[in-house]
Amino acid sequence: MSVKPADSRRLYLQIAEKLRELIAQPDFAPNGRLPPERALAETLGVSRPSVREALVALELEGLVEIRMGSGVYLCASAHAQGDAALSQAELGDSLLDIMGARCVIEGSIAASVAPFCKAKDLKVLREIYNEMQREVEAGRIPVASDRAFHVAIAQMSGNEVLVRTVSSLFDARHSPLSEKLRGHFENETTWGAVPDEHRVILEALEAHDAIQAQATMQRHLKMSLERVLTGGQRTP
Template sequence: MAAKPAETRRLYLQIADKLRALMEQPDFARNGRLPPERELAERLGVSRPTVREALVALELEGRVEIRMGSGVYVCATHGEATSAVPNEDELGDSLVDNMAARSLIEGAIVASVAPFAKPKALKALRAIYDDMAREVAAGQIPIGPDRAFHAAIAQMSGNEVLIRLIASLFDERHSPLSTKLRDHFENDGTWRAALGEHKEILDALEARDPVQAQAAMQRHIKASLERVMAQRKQG
């Protein structure tokens, strides 16, 4: 299969290509350790989140190892490819792009449904939130209730296209790239914060306030991205 033109490939994959080339330079990764994300971002002319996504792509490829609290290191066996390594199409979309799309679309949806939310739908949404709260309190990751919460708001629109779209965008979190990012940078504290943000969305819907509902949804999605992308590794 012919390679995709560079300009049509995801930006983080283009940056991963550049990092591979830099890793071949003898003085780039001193003692096997790559420069900090900030330095890489400045050198490559992109944002730190894009660099982080590129590094995770290289980790999935087996070329580097991300050690929390220490840095990113070249793997001694990086030249050995395995069948388990996902190809470019399997890696998934940029989490930054995905969350930007969700913020725009889910923000518009929740604003449009807030004034007309039916008591039955709100009661069901409250029950989903309660399920999420119980799982968080038990130290579990509430993936099921989280998805159900966002899906339920989309269903309030009655628009099947939007319902499918939100489900597809949400399920992108299970792509290899997004899963690895979350494995590294999410923790119990991030889910406690997310629970409070869902409460703000629910409260705004129950008040039938479209402005606050949209603001709460967009704050939540922005904060969710920042919890994965803004946390710093030492070094």
């Protein structure tokens, strides 16, 4: 008896393939509009965030179009698409995986550096936080200061491998999949809570509180993910 090998592809790619099969059915998308995310998640037995990632992957392939506030629609050439599926190397890692890794790694870093933070390092971190706050108040998305804040905490560890890891995970936001997701569901409004989340991380580090530093870092990263994958209610 042969055993079918486990599918090693990321979940969003597995879901995207199932959606392609559904899209091929002529009665799946009446008037070209796909069922809502919630219905797709129930049909496939997966979470809405995973469905959202899969839909964005299909959008990058040109199979569907996500119209904010309206829904997800088949592109005119959807049924004519052949082997158009993009690989994980082309799309990038799942944002769920990236942020999960950041929670583990950056939470541990924050806890480990908190008891030993130097005054000069904390001063630099507060200056970065102040710049982030000014940018948000001016209606700008502070990606550069956000990155600088997280990298600065990693630098407090004195471990260059951790610094490179944190930098690399942050920069994964520029992959095609992550950029498309953020382009749809991230904006100046969703960034409004970000300065406060960084402030409590900074205050925990200033208090040399390892437990609070880890908790506030992980809470911030989880909220950041939620804003992109579950916080945006503009698509059905």
